[in-house]
Amino acid sequence: MxxxxxxxxxxxxxxxxxxxxxxxxxxxxxxxxxxxxxxxxxxxxxxxxxxxxxxxxxxxxxxxxxxxxxxxxxxxxxxxxxxxxxxxxxxxxxxxxxxxxxNKIAFLITKVKSTPIEPIYLDKKIQLLLSKLSFLDTSSVPLFGVIEPLIPAKHLEKINYWFTAANKTELGLILQAIHGEDDKDLRDFFLVAFSHILKNCSIWLQGSTKPTRDLKKPPVKPYAIFKRHLKKMQRGNEVFFNIVPVEIRxxxxxxxxxxxxxxxxxxxxxxxxxxxxxxxxxxxxYEYADLHQLSTLWLDLFDNLSEYRQEFIGTAHxxxxxxxxxxxxxxxxxxxxxxxxxxxxxxxxxxxxxxxxxxxxxxxxxxxxxxxxxxxxxxxxxxxxxxxxxxxxxxxxxxxxxxxxxxxxxxxxxxxxxxxxxxxxxxxxxxxxxxxxxxxxxxxxxxxx
The missing domain is CATH 3.40.50.150 (Vaccinia Virus protein VP39)
Known part of the structure; x- marks a missing residue:
């Protein structure tokens, strides 16, 4: 009872x-x-x-x-x-x-999580994206010339603060490839996967809810973890797609x-x-604007962090x-x-x-x-x-x-x-x-x- x-x-x-x-x-x-x-x-x-x-x-x-x-x-x-x-x-x-x-990142996550995508179509799109980035699987292929990295210029100083030069470039290449996707639902799906890996690929102190650097932390290489997380999301989407009735989809x-x-x-x-x-x-x-700072920087979701913080309920600002x-x-x-x-x-x-x-x-x-x-x-x-x-x-x-x-x-x-x-x-x-x-x-x- x-x-x-x-x-x-x-x-x-x-x-x-x-x-x-x-x-x-x-x-x-x-x-x-x-x-x-x-x-x-x-x-x-x-x-x-x-x-x-x-x-x-x-x-x-x-x-x-x-x-x-x-x-x-x-x-x-x-x-x-x-x-x-x-x-x-x-x-x-x-x-x-x-x-x-x-929180703009929260909205993006919710939108993607609640939007089931036809599994075969999603698989083809994932394979196409990964094929464009396959040169990242080997260091023998030049990083430039295939895709130019997309790194938000106005946030470059803060991005440099959190990411090594190599990871910054690799993330920029992944982001540029994502933005080449015309289907907005697919592009948002890829952006959520991209956002999820950022903390691991940075020198942000793992497990910290405050913006704290760990200068001894070895950042994870972006492409491998991005590919792995995409596959995890793909499996989750397939189960969700089959649960949601056809007429609702x-x-x-x-x-x-x-x-x-x-x-x-x-x-x-x-x-x-x-x-x-x-x-x-x-x-x-939690200062959610700070907690998701890496994502909002890379996805260029704010112009002024101080003003963005003040919009949140529960903020100290x-x-x-x-x-x-x-x-x-x-x-x-x-x-x-x-x-x-x-x-x-x-x-x-x-x-x-x-x-x-x-x-x-x-x-x-x-x-x-x-x-x-x-x-x-x-x-x-x-x-x-x-x-x-x-x-x-x-x-x-x-x-x-x-x-x-x-x-x-x-x-x-x-x-x-x-x-x-x-x-x-x-x-x-x-x-x-x-x-x-x-x-x-x-x-x-x-x-x-």
Missing amino acids: INVIEIPTQLENLSPEAILELFKAKGIDKEWSFAESRPSDTGKWTHGYHRYPAKFIPQLVERLAVEYVSGREVHINDPFMGCGTTIVTAISKSFFASGTDI QSLSTRLNIKNGDAKQQPVEDSSVDLIVTSSPYVTS KKYHDKHTQSAIAQNIVSQMSLVSRKMASEIDAYFIDMQAVFNESYRILKNGGRCCYVIGNTQLKGVEILNAEVFVESLQQSGFLIDRIIKREIPSKILPQTRDDKTGRFASANKASRDAYPIEYIVIGLKE
Whole structure:
């Protein structure tokens, strides 16, 4: 039997005090941990196309869909698509899928992962691309003269900072060949494979979520790993292609509505969505603009990194001077943090202001009887408890939702750093950290009546 919080009076808003008490009494729901899921299960289909931090597993989305929706005219939305777990799951079930992500690399990954390509056609295109680059298999053939390397000139200084001269040239040759593909779906497929290999081919400190160089790291040669990853993606695509019904593949544009954009502005009409399943960013945890910097440099996706950073929710680069969070629980967190770090306090305030706007948008797009499922964990920064889940409950109520259910789950399979250093508030290796960062997380479910 699933252990869930019993909401005392669902039709009445819970007070901040009642919310805090509910979370203190909450036990872990073992059935939602999916501890039995193997990497081959969580990385099935197209889910292994690209590395991505803090991605949740498809089994979680599938379980929520089974519990809350049925039929083929279901519409599922994800305002923080990330690497597309919710969107891919929706398409696999023949649902309508919509969503956004401000991260341009995330949007590209989601678009490619949710677009099945006819396997024979894909195989021919892969073979053609690799044949153009076959001279990279041997060092005896000159690199120049066959294809000229494509290296974004305006980002050359930063690319030189992260890549050896040899790898920079080889990557430029691969990128030029990719851009010779006329079919946009195929070109995007190849670009995702290209993006995935960049960290391995650079001197970026492997495993680091911060832009850190490892001058002792031997970068992997690009062509061999690119070819290997293309084959892995090809296998995933074939399985996904055979799962998605023919009529859905043939009318994908009518089923898939995703945008590179703000979570506070979904590309759907009022009261049109049945279920929202999303894992929102955490306050000051990841700087996604920095984390995917290598990809955005090579694919030339921004002009000004500083301006690009400020578009993200949860970034340390955003502050509001004319408004504050309306959540009493959040206000208390901000007050505690202001005694330690006024800068971080303003960042936390901005995060909860943004999330309230996202909850308002969720309420707008959901049908009556629809639910939003927000996956979020609590953490600690500089000794202050950041009760994200509790704030989400209060804020969802302020947006008009009834709190239908709260699930507490262990996250043995979630791909993210598990430890923090209390003094710095930063992620740290296990031997240097003082405690777990995200040992558990919550699924906060709001109901629109």
